[in-house]
Amino acid sequence: MKHSKAEILREYGPFADVNQVGGVTYDGRHVWFASGDRLNAFDPDAGELVQTIDVAAHAGTAFDGRYLFQIAENRIQKIDPKTGAVLTTIPAPANGGDSGLAWAEGTLWVGDYRGRKIHQVDPETGAVLRSIESNRFVTGVTWVDGELWHATWEGDESDIRRLEPKSGRVLERLDMPPGLTVSGLESDGGDRLFCGGGNSGKVRAVRRPR
Numbered sequence: 001m002k003h004s005k006a007e008i009l010r011e012y013g014p015f016a017d018v019n020q021v022g023g024v025t026y027d028g029r030h031v032w033f034a035s036g037d038r039l040n041a042f043d044p045d046a047g048e049l050v051q052t053i054d055v056a057a058h059a060g061t062a063f064d065g066r067y068l069f070q071i072a073e074n075r076i077q078k079i080d081p082k083t084g085a086v087l088t089t090i091p092a093p094a095n096g097g098d099s100g101l102a103w104a105e106g107t108l109w110v111g112d113y114r115g116r117k118i119h120q121v122d123p124e125t126g127a128v129l130r131s132i133e134s135n136r137f138v139t140g141v142t143w144v145d146g147e148l149w150h151a152t153w154e155g156d157e158s159d160i161r162r163l164e165p166k167s168g169r170v171l172e173r174l175d176m177p178p179g180l181t182v183s184g185l186e187s188d189g190g191d192r193l194f195c196g197g198g199n200s201g202k203v204r205a206v207r208r209p210r
Contacts, residue, residue, distance in 0.1 A: 006160060006174040007207040009192060012047050014201035015040065021196040021203060023061030023071060023101055024140065024184035027081070031194050033184060033203055034061050034070060039079070044188070044205070053084040060101025060111060060141070060184060069108060069123070071098050076108065076126070090126035093119040100141035100150060100185060111138035111150060118150060118163075132168045136161075140185025140196065144208070151182035151195065158182040160193060160206065172209065180204070 012031075013021075022034035030041040030050060034057030041051040056072035063069070067087065068079040074096040078087045092098040093110050100111030100118075107129065108121040118141055120129040136152035136159075143149075148165045152158055158181040162172040176182060176195075184196030193206045 001170050002172040002209070004174055004209070006176050008177070008180075009205040009207055010047075011197075012042060012044070012203040012205075013197075015042070015049055018201045020183075020199050021201060022057065022059045022183055024186045024194050024196045024203060025061040025063045025068065025101075026186045026188050026194060027063045027068075028189075031186070031203060032061055032063065032068065032081075033196055034058065039068065039070060041081075042203075044192075044194070051081075053079065053081070055079060055084060055086060059099050061186075062101040062103040062108060064103040064123075069101055069103065071101055071110070074098075076101070076110070076121075078123075090121075090123070093121055093126070093128050099137075099139045099183075102141040102143055102186070104143035109141050109143065109148075111141045113137050113139065118148075132163065132165065134163070134168060139183050142185045142187045142193070144187035144189060149185060149187070149193065149208075151185040153181045153183065153198070156181065160185065160195070174206065174209070176206075 059071035094112040099113040140151040183198040
């Protein structure tokens with residue numbers, strides 16, 4: 001297993017009226033993050049908020065190329081980012097213990113925080129297609145270039161790890177600096193991993209090793 005310290009490229013925030021950052025996703029232009037009672041989008045170059053949607057947004061956030069998906073308590077909402085309308089909802093697999101959320105291979109990937117698992121979920125029905133075991137509390141989840149990454153947060157320690165998708169074996173681990181925790185995780189498709197900073201109210205960009 002490769003093991004190194006996470007390289008923080010940039011910090012965004014804290015943002016006005018944001019006390020908690022949950023899920024994080026990227027739509028190709030803007031970074032979206034959940035902050036409890038709304039979704040927020042900011043420009044990662046300028047670092048400024050450009051849009052908000054008033055909707056329950058407690059944990060993981062994902063983008064499928066057209067719609068946003070957002071964990072709210074024990075459900076996953078499908079949201080039109082242009083209108084803010086909630087189009088459909090499906091049950092979340094951990095029934096309220098859900099954390100990270102990602103879109104890949106036409107399905108949703110959902111972190112099960114205390115269950116230490118990642119569930120692959122049918123986006124139409126919420127049915128669990130398969131589950132991957134982890135040995136740490138799971139927060140954010142993302143796929144990039146066929147690689148499955150997830151964040152952990154246990155006690156005051158967080159890391160970001162790349163898993164072998166079939167076995168769940170840890171291939172690579174990036175340790176966050178002491179006191180910096182990761183709530184949500186998303187890739188920009190390149191060298192940046194966007195990390196929700198929990199109750200710091202910040203989002204951090206971490207370099208993805210290549």
